[in-house]
Amino acid sequence: MPCIEPDWPAPPRVRALSTTRAGGVSIGPYQGLNLGQHVGDDPAAVDANRALVRAHLGGAQLQWLQQVHGTAVVLAGNQFLPEADASWAATPDYACAVMTADCLPVLFCDEAGTRVAAAHAGWRGLCAGVLEATVASMDCAPERTLAWLGPAIGPRAFEVGPEVKAAFVAADNKLPLRVAGEAGSAACFVPSEGRQGAFMADLYALARHRLRVAGVQQLFGGDFCTFSDGARFFSYRRDGQTGRMASLIWLSD
Structure with a gap:
């Protein structure tokens, strides 16, 4: 099963990966390794694809979520x-998993390799504080937390209306004092050349900003674009009817 392994200095017992659309048995618009059961694919094909993923986990069970673009964080296996x-998880029993097809998956671990977490950050959840809520749930010092930003829609492909920029700028006013050098969310938007009044949003830059303000300074990843790389990634904005990738993190024994 082709996958992407985070390039970050995580402790040896922290295991993590992001799937691509390569491999798997799904056909049609879900061609490849679709892991979403809610997108209209053949359930038997999704089950077979998920079995391929489970084979990589060394015994850990997958904690799937019903994702709603909110900020709720649960203990894996609960x-x-x-x-x-x-x-989030603190034992090898469960792997944290989030599904995406343009939204931003963020994987977390602590420096000691005792806690891991995975967050699904579409723009609504990101603006509402899902990353901060995830960091808080891990119950470890933010400065000793590592975060890896997985495959998401890139800044040259994510066109949004002015209400999205306004929401992030308004949210900035409720955040703690910015760290030195932080320009704020407004700097993560540039005017669109395609639609008057619209902006191109940089999800990766927005996530980095929010994480740095939350005290997380060890940030990695963030150099993908699901929209422009159709060979590797599903993209809802590009295709509409499509599959889902998963980003997973777990602790080994």
């Missing part, structure tokens, strides 16, 4: 398919 957009 319940079946909880309505949440992030989970």
Whole structure:
């Protein structure tokens, strides 16, 4: 199963990966390794694809979520398919998983390799504070936390209306004092050349800004574009009817 492994200095017992659309048995608009059961794909194909993923986990069970673009964070293994957009774990029993197809997956671990977490950050959840909520749930010092930003829509492809920029700028006013050198969310938007009044939004830059303000300084990843790389990634904005990738993190024994 082709996948992307984070390039970050995580402790040896922290294991993590992001799937691509390569491999798998799904066909049609879900061609490849679609892991989403809610997108209209053949359930048997999704089950077969998920079995391929489980084979990489060394015994850990997957904690899937019912993602709603919110800020709820759950303990992995605490319940079946909880309505949440992030989970965390402190034992090797469960792997935290989030599904995306343009939204931003963010994986977390602490320097000691005792805690891991995964968050689904579409622009609504990101603006509402899902990353800060995930960091807080891990119960470790933010300055000793590592974060990896996985495959998401890139800044040259994510056109949004002015209300999105306004929401982030308004949210900035409720954040703690900015760290030195932080320009704020407004700097993460540039005027669109395609639609008057619209902006091109940089999800990666927005996430880095929010994480730095939350005290997380060890930031990695953030150099993908699901929209422009159709060979590797599903993209809802590009295709509409499409599959989902997953980003996973877990602790090994």
